[in-house]
Amino acid sequence: MKIFLIIISITITAMALEYRSFEAEALKSSPLLKSAEIEKRKALLEGDLALRYENPSIEGELSSFDPDGAAKESGWRLGLSQEFRTLSLGNDLKKYADALSRAAKNSFEKRRSTVIAILRSKYTDYVREVKREALIKEEIELAERLESIARERFKSGAGTRAKLMQASLQKIAAKTRLSRQIEKRVKSYYSLLEAAALEKMDLEAAFLYRVERATASSDPENFELQALRAKKELLEAKAKTEKRVIKGFRLFTEYEKEPDQSAARIGIETAIPLFNQNMEEARITELRAKQSAIEAELLKKRQALEIDALYKQISALADRLDMLKMQLKKAKELLSLFEEGYRSSQSSLLDLIDTKNSLIETKLEILNTKYLANIYTIRLNYLKGELK
Secondary structure (H helix, E strand, O other), X not given: OOOOEXXXXXXXXXXOHHHHHHHHHHHHHOHHHHHHHHHHHHHHHHHHHHHOOOOOEEEEEEEXXXXXXXXXXXXXXXXEEEEEXXXXXXXXXXXXXXXXXXXXXXXXXXXXXXXXXXXXXXXXXXXXXXXXXHHHHHHHHHHHHHHHHHHHHHHOOXXXXXXXXXXXXXXXXXXXXXXXXXXHHHHHHHHHHHHHOOOXXXXXXXXXXXXXXXXXXXXXXXXXXXXXXXXXXXHHHHHXXXXXXXXXXXXXXXXXXXXXXXXXXEEEEOOOOOXXXXXXXXHHHHHXXXXXXXXXXXXXXXXXXXXXXXXXXXXXHHHHHHHHHHHHHHHHHHHHHHHHHHHOOOOOHHHHXXXXXXXXXXXXXXXXXXXXXXXXXXXXXXXXXXXX
């Protein structure tokens, strides 16, 4: 799907060095990736196993001859045999082994990109909680400043105790929210460590992506799709080996020594495929290959639609962010004006509280907008195959 829109493409930029190290360490120690690496090695060995020939066989025999009226004499026989594949089957097995290797590598890369997506998503969750905590601390500072103004007015006789208590309640409410937010931040931090299978460490909290406008056009091309295609190729290669009616032959040779003569023989042995021709097995495997091809095509269409939706969602977030930044600037100006006005009795405490709450709410909206943009970008990069 080729669409050209002026949208926000959130590109990976100043990813904190601490997170780069964290992710690299997590990928090195990830149990999921270690398991996937073992699966990949197993697949390579299975490919070698498919190409392996059987060992030759040898047989020996001693004979005793007892002719009537004559002395006993002895003889012996020695035979050697080896199984050989047909040339066409050998080529098919080589293709099967190669397809097995590709499927294993794609499966590993799919799991690796999935682990990266999980880590970055959980890290983004952690960043949001850290920044929310910082925002509540900022709110507490604003509430303390408001309380200080209310106290000055009360001491000077221009304000009432009720107004001072109202200002104090704003600070207490913010501190209560801070305690709950600290709990959320800690929970998010340990969820990230659990996903990374790492010990406790210090992490800088910074969003991984920044907002930039760009023209974008992309079709899905990721390891999830490639894994399905590799599975299809593997099944097709397997079906070809199963279709072979005559898969090989056994070459044998023997030498026999009897008292009055000796004989050398050479011959070929092969199965006569009258009953078992593996056609049912081959057909089933071909159907499974077609099923994988259909699944890959459906997945590509779904992911193309998702990519289109993500671009449009991110574009909407970009517009929202621009408006929120303008709103924040006005809120800061208004808060400053109301502070001066309240000091000189030209504005009310309620105006000051409302403006303070609006300022914090706007900053929270900006934070949530950046958070969603990062989450969408992680998914977008996964669908585009850029998480490696």
